[in-house]
Amino acid sequence: MIGVRAVTVTARLSSLQATLLSLRTAKHAQRNSSMQIGAYSASIHVDGEPLPEYGLETSADGKEVSCWIPSEAGKAFTPNFRDSAPSLKYTTLAKLNVDDVRCPGTYLGNLRPGHSGRLSHQPGHVLSESKIETIATGPYSRRQIVFGSRVLTDDDAYLDQSISPHAGTIQVAFSHCVRHANTDIASAFHVPKANAIHERSKKAAAHVVEFGPEIGNDGHTLNRTSSCDHVRTLARMVFKYRPIELLRAQGIAPQLKPKTTPVDNPTVLDLTLDEDADDGEEIQRLEARLHSLREKNPNKRKIKDEPDVGGSVKRKKIKNESSSFRLGEVIDLT
Numbered sequence: 214m215i216g217v218r219a220v221t222v223t224a225r226l227s228s229l230q231a232t233l234l235s236l237r238t239a240k241h242a243q244r245n246s247s248m249q250i251g252a253y254s255a256s257i258h259v260d261g262e263p264l265p266e267y268g269l270e271t272s273a274d275g276k277e278v279s280c281w282i283p284s285e286a287g288k289a290f291t292p293n294f295r296d297s298a299p300s301l302k303y304t305t306l307a308k309l310n311v312d313d314v315r316c317p318g319t320y321l322g323n324l325r326p327g328h329s330g331r332l333s334h335q336p337g338h339v340l341s342e343s344k345i346e347t348i349a350t351g352p353y354s355r356r357q358i359v360f361g362s363r364v365l366t367d368d369d370a371y372l373d374q375s376i377s378p379h380a381g382t383i384q385v386a387f388s389h390c391v392r393h394a395n396t397d398i399a400s401a402f403h404v405p406k407a408n409a410i411h412e413r414s415k416k417a418a419a420h421v422v423e424f425g426p427e428i429g430n431d432g433h434t435l436n437r438t439s440s441c442d443h444v445r446t447l448a449r450m451v452f453k454y455r456p457i458e459l460l461r462a463q464g465i466a467p468q469l470k471p472k473t474t475p476v477d478n479p480t481v482l483d484l485t486l487d488e489d490a491d492d493g494e495e496i497q498r499l500e501a502r503l504h505s506l507r508e509k510n511p512n513k514r515k516i517k518d519e520p521d522v523g524g525s526v527k528r529k530k531i532k533n534e535s536s537s538f539r540l541g542e543v544i545d546l547t
Contacts (some may be wrong), residue, residue: 216490247414248278249450252298253387255307257282257452258291258344260303266452267465277449281465282456284420290355292385293344296321299452303389303444309345311358313379314405317438320392349399349436355425356404360454361423364409381420383452390441398437421458486501 247265249253256263266280294307299321308318321341347355404424430436460466 232290240362248280248452250278250387250450252277252296253305253448254295254297255387256293257383257454258293259285259288263293264290265466267460267542274415276446279451279453281453281455281460283460283466284358284360285418285452285456286362288481289359289425290383291344291346291358292383294319294321294342294385294387296341296387297340300389300400301513304392304441305341305440305447306388306390306392307343308386308388310379310382310384312382312405312442313377314422316345316348316358317399317402318375319345320439348424349438350402350404350424350427351400351427352398352435353430355430355436356427359425361421363419363421366409372414374408374410374414376410377416381453381455383422385450385452387446387447387449389444391444392441393439396437396439398436419459420454 250271256266258264264282269278269280271278273350290532292307296305299305305321306318307321309316321343345358347357350356360475455465457466499500
């Protein structure tokens with residue numbers, strides 16, 4: 214009997230679905246994580262989603278935490294801040310520094326143009342949040358914060374150019390302060406321009422932080438600022454940004470998994486051969502072969518060795534016998 218058992222891909226599909234579920238769960242957990250020290254946490258969002266964080270490290274004194282995040286040129290990002298235990302005596306201030314450039318900070322729970330936040334009260338719990346979507350660059354204008362491409366040059370005049378040790382970083386500092394009641398109209402913010410860096414510089418990062426085109430307010434809303442007296446620093450967080458390809462090449466971010474085509478339903482491939490049809494074809498083939506041999510040799514010769522009369526040399530005696538095969542009979546060639 215000739216046949217092949219049915220082959221099923223159900224087991225393979227189940228394994229694939231389990232792998233995808235595991236990856237999605239890990240990805241979700243990773244995206245929902247944010248750097249945190251005590252009640253204070255921060256994360257960087259792009260397109261409304263927090264960027265994944267890799268290689269989290271905490272300083273020996275426990276007051277600073279750092280991580281790596283993937284950057285994409287041309288993408289605007291939004292720093293998010295949270296204080297899960299707001300003080301009743303002091304105001305929590307989140308200060309922002311990008312590529313060693315000091316930007317206007319935000320008070321958690323403060324609501325003003327470009328800065329959105331909330332202060333929620335729940336039984337036994339108060340939560341204060343805020344985020345910086347744009348930076349005030351004047352009384353009526355704002356700009357987004359954007360990842361940009363670093364300008365490289367082969368001009369040796371830039372070879373010994375000093376580079377800030379904070380280049381390629383987004384730094385957040387939480388502190389308690391006493392906020393003043395009066396406010397001032399926001400002054401012009403100097404938008405820095407990233408300098409070109411020599412292509413052989415070991416400190417050259419592929420990306421930099423830029424500021425997008427100016428966005429005007431509605432013409433009536435003024436950008437205002439308020440000052441405060443610093444009390445103490447609570448926590449520092451450093452986000453080191455690099456292209457995802459570089460993070461993967463350095464083993465900081467995991468490699469991409471090979472893409473597989475999802476299967477909606479289990480598919481069973483029936484590869485069983487039609488045994489009756491195959492047996493019939495085999496019989497016909499053997500009968501045709503047998504008929505051909507009989508046409509060529511009517512009688513089958515049977516050879517028998519006998520000793521020669523004159524010595525040790527043997528001679529062959531041929532005995533003719535009639536064929537024992539009948540037409541239509543099947544020959545077992547196994």
